[in-house]
Each structure stands twice: as structure tokens, then as C-alpha cells.
């Protein structure tokens with residue numbers, strides 16, 4: 001039988017080629033599907049990061065150094081920062097937003113499981129830096145308060161004194177440093 005040989009040959013070729021295609025397609029799939037745990041480097045979404053960053057208007061909550069939002073986790077870059085658990089996880093701290101603050105990398109590493117109070121205290125601070133909205137609010141309150149004080153002081157010299165004193169008070173209130181502890 002001379003016709004059988006090429007037939008077997010063709011069949012073998014078919015089987016072999018189908019096995020090969022299956023294998024290479026498997027290999028392709030493996031390349032295309034990213035490994036589950038490594039697909040995302042950062043545990044925080046951009047939205048969460050910007051919320052955390054804005055809490056202190058982009059300052060380290062411990063030493064108050066200005067941070068650079070885009071250099072999140074970029075060790076060695078200018079303004080590099082990390083998310084810091086104010087109440088350390090080792091002390092039962094949670095991942096809730098209110099427990100998360102931006103910190104420069106040296107501060108975060110140095111604080112480790114220590115308390116926020118101690119860490120801030122080493123830099124002479126008691127509170128976290130204020131957010132932009134909070135700064136505006138404090139400035140507004142100071143302006144109103146000093147405006148009233150100025151107005152009262154000016155009233156001693158008459159109506160023009162009231163206006164002048166109030167204006168001066170408002171100006172002083174705006175210029176006060178809202179970060180003062």
C-alpha cells in the first residue's frame with residue numbers, strides 16, 4: 001500500500017500543527033494577561049491619593065515640607081511622598097481616609113509605628129497642616145473678627161473711623177498666617 005503513507009503523514013502533520021497552534025495561543029494568552037497582583041503597583045486610586053494630598057494642601061503632615069503630587073512613591077525625587085497611617089496599623093490604625101495623611105518619605109520611614117503626636121512634636125507642630133479650604137475659612141474668620149474689632153476701635157473717632165478701622169481690620173485678618181498653632 002503506497003497510498004497509506006502520505007495519508008498518515010498528512011494526519012500527523014495536522015495533529016502536530018493543531019497542537020502547536022494550541023500551545024502558542026496559550027503562550028500568547030499568558031503574555032497578554034497581566035499577573036493578578038502585579039497589575040497595579042499602588043494600593044490607592046488617583047482619586048484617593050488626591051484626597052489625601054489635599055488634606056494638608058500638599059504638605060508633609062509631620063514636618064510640613066511641600067510635597068509634589070506627581071512624585072508619589074518616587075523615592076529620591078523632589079517632593080516625593082507616601083501615604084502615612086496617622087495611627088499606625090501596628091497600633092490598630094485603619095485604612096479609612098481620616099487616618100491617612102501625606103508624609104515625605106524620611107518622615108514616614110522615621111515615624112514607623114510611633115505616634116503622630118511625637119513625630120509632629122519633633123518638628124514643633126501639634127496639628128496637621130491645613131487644607132486649602134480650611135486656610136480660606138480661617139482667613140475669612142480672622143478678617144471678620146478683626147474687621148469688627150477695627151470698626152469698634154474706629155468708632156471712637158467717628159463714622160469715617162469705623163470704615164477705616166474695619167477695612168484695616170479685615171486686611172490684617174487676611175494677612176494673618178492661618179497655619180499658626
Ligand SMILES: [Zn+2]
Nearest residue numbers: 060063104107
Ligand atoms: Zn516630612
